[in-house]
Amino acid sequence: xxxxxxxVTGNGRKELNHARTCFSNSRKLETVLYFENHNVNExxxxxxxxxxxxxxxxxxxxxxxxxxxxxKLTQLCATPRLARLKYVRSSYCATILPADAERELVxxxxxxxxxxxxxxATMLELQAKETATDYHEADAVAIKFAxxxxxxxxxxxxxxxxxxxxxxxxxEYLPKHSINKTGSKTVWVRGADKxxxxxxxxxxxxxxxxxxxxYVVLKSSRSTVDGGDEANWKYRRGFGIHVWKGAKTIMEETxxxxxxxxxxxxxxxxxxxxxxxNFGNRSMPRQPILLLVDDFSGHWTPDVMAYAKxxxxxxxxxxxxxxxxxxxxxxx
Numbered sequence: 001x002x003x004x005x006x007x008v009t010g011n012g013r014k015e016l017n018h019a020r021t022c023f024s025n026s027r028k029l030e031t032v033l034y035f036e037n038h039n040v041n042e043x044x045x046x047x048x049x050x051x052x053x054x055x056x057x058x059x060x061x062x063x064x065x066x067x068x069x070x071x072k073l074t075q076l077c078a079t080p081r082l083a084r085l086k087y088v089r090s091s092y093c094a095t096i097l098p099a100d101a102e103r104e105l106v107x108x109x110x111x112x113x114x115x116x117x118x119x120x121a122t123m124l125e126l127q128a129k130e131t132a133t134d135y136h137e138a139d140a141v142a143i144k145f146a147x148x149x150x151x152x153x154x155x156x157x158x159x160x161x162x163x164x165x166x167x168x169x170x171x172e173y174l175p176k177h178s179i180n181k182t183g184s185k186t187v188w189v190r191g192a193d194k195x196x197x198x199x200x201x202x203x204x205x206x207x208x209x210x211x212x213x214x215y216v217v218l219k220s221s222r223s224t225v226d227g228g229d230e231a232n233w234k235y236r237r238g239f240g241i242h243v244w245k246g247a248k249t250i251m252e253e254t255x256x257x258x259x260x261x262x263x264x265x266x267x268x269x270x271x272x273x274x275x276x277x278n279f280g281n282r283s284m285p286r287q288p289i290l291l292l293v294d295d296f297s298g299h300w301t302p303d304v305m306a307y308a309k310x311x312x313x314x315x316x317x318x319x320x321x322x323x324x325x326x327x328x329x330x331x332x
Contacts, residue, residue: 026083028066029073035063101131134320141319145326149290149316156288156314163292164274165203165327166266166299200266202274213255215274220260232260233269268301275304279313286312294318294327 023031035043040060044051048059066073077083097105108127112119149161202215220238223229229238236244238260247258257277259270279289291313293299299315308315318326 022086024084024086025073025076025088029070029077029083031063032066032070032073035067097128097132098135101135104131138322142322145319145322149292152290152314152316156290158288158290161207161290161292162278163205163207163326164294166294166296167201167203167327168198169201170198199264202266204274204278212278213257215257215270215277216259217264217266217270218258218260219264220262222262229262266296266298268298268304271298271301271304272307275308275311275313280311282311289313290316292316292318292326294323295320 031043031047034046038046040063043063044056044059048056051059076085076088082088105124105128109119109124152158153161197219199219200217202217204212204215206212220232220240220243223232223240232238232240232244237247237258239247239258243260247260250256251258257274259273261267261270279291289312291308293315295317298304300317305315
């Protein structure tokens with residue numbers, strides 16, 4: 001018995017009809033050049049003789065279409081390899097993306113769908129082209145970025161490079177599906193339309209593989225007292241009076257530096273405190289420091305850049321295509 005699926009009709013494979021005829025780019029250009037000096041009927045008689053009325057009308061429309069593409073055909077036929085081709089795919093067509101790039105596209109689609117935003121085929125095509133461009137240019141960008149870092153180190157006479165990476169940490173995931181035996185009683189879990197909790201973390205390390213204490217931004221409730229949020233930030237790093245006691249105990253027992261705000265987002269004020277805590281207490285004269293940071297808005301405000309300049313900390317932006325190498329915590 002031959003391998004493969006069983007035949008349903010028993011008629012075997014259908015014969016090819018060859019209903020469509022394709023022409024090479026050189027044949028198209030030859031036809032267009034002849035058409036420029038002759039009328040339509042003469043061109044059809046020379047290149048497409050023996051056709052019925054319907055097929056002749058189709059070729060007549062094809063002539064005018066090729067004439068519009070004359071400049072493109074001339075450029076293609078300048079290269080012998082392209083002149084022999086019948087189809088020339090445009091850029092990014094049939095580009096094979098790495099597995100990491102495909103996972104990024106899946107994550108991008110899932111994020112939009114979770115927010116209720118529709119995803120069209122055109123949106124996916126444009127995002128895939130942008131992703132392909134980033135991955136194809138990643139090697140050249142990484143090499144240029146490495147050279148820029150080395151040149152900046154020589155300019156500053158710095159002996160090491162610091163790398164600061166802000167990333168989000170998600171926890172307390174609530175499962176959306178469960179597997180139980182048939183007939184089991186359904187148990188509803190109150191989630192308040194939230195399936196996870198989040199806080200922000202700033203990681204810091206240097207080129208000598210030394211890791212520094214974490215800076216963590218937790219989510220806090222807004223104060224119901226007038227001026228309470230400002231007082232919480234001024235005296236308790238954003239925590240309320242009662243929560244501050246536990247946060248202070250944690251910081252005394254560990255190396256963690258805790259902050260809080262209603263969105264658990266890294267803001268410019270926290271970034272200034274981060275720079276002050278790690279680099280602000282250096283002895284004079286200060287050794288210039290080169291710090292690599294990502295492109296979050298809170299890292300590049302005028303207040304942050306002014307304070308960094310004041311304490312001789314020079315900031316460099318990590319290119320987006322170098323995240324996998326320079327800041328691997330952001331890959332997931």
